[in-house]
Amino acid sequence: MKNNKTWGESAFIIGFALLVLGACSIGLFPSKDPWYAQHYIIMQDFEWDTYKELFPSAKTQFQELFWKVRHPQAQEIFSSRLKIATESFKKESSSNPWNTDRGRILLLHGSPAEVRYSENTNLGGKTYTSGVQERIEANVDRSSEDISARQSEVWVYPYRSVIIRYQFDFVQPRQWKLSVNMYESAFREEFESQSRNVTYEIMDVEEYKEKLEELKKIKE
Secondary structure (H helix, E strand, O other), rough: OHHHHHHHHHHHHHHHHHHHHHHHHHOOOOOOOOHHHHHHHHHOOHHHHHHHOOOOOHHHHHHHHHHEEEEOOHHHHHHHHHHHHHHOOOOOOOOOOOOOHHHHHHHHHHHEEEEEEEEOOOOOOOEEEEEEOEEEEEEEEOOOOOOOOOEEEEEEEEEEEEEOOOOEEEOEEEEEEEEHHHHHHHHHHHHHHHHHHHHHOOOHHHHHHHHHHHOOOOOO
16 A cells, blocks of 8 residues: 555656646747747747757758748737737846746737736735736736736636636746646647647648758758
């Protein structure tokens, strides 16, 4: 009995660790390559793998090909979201606001249907949660958010018959870190896959993969 319990606990710990690393690709930190760091969140697995193998000149061609193989509105959607992320999260990162946990979620899914806050009030330091119908748009000024009071921020997205939630916990001095909820992992993974496959749809995957194989042959 004791051994079975130990094995069960170990399996749970291992499973949870794999979930944190694998189920939500959002948490994976990108490379220092500026283009890759900006786009990796919307890339398919085979694109990640290919890009990392390429020589510099081939990477430049990959970047040009990346948008050509997608439906015409994809780059326009991405540019719009990038602008919103840049304007909304500059207090967290002045140099690259889009390369934050909140910025990456925005690039992948767009603005949430609702943002909920958990804050310390001025009345004895108590905590309360409030639901705020706030779409994160370019014309919404978030530069004055009270980071001294706010503890967490939850972004809510309706998906099929469920609600997908992304919780960001505030970490001093000014970071918002994504918290992984294992119980929503299956739905979240499916939701993220849909955003990559629909919002940033590749028109002809097989033809695209053939072109990527050609890029791998470039050795300079």
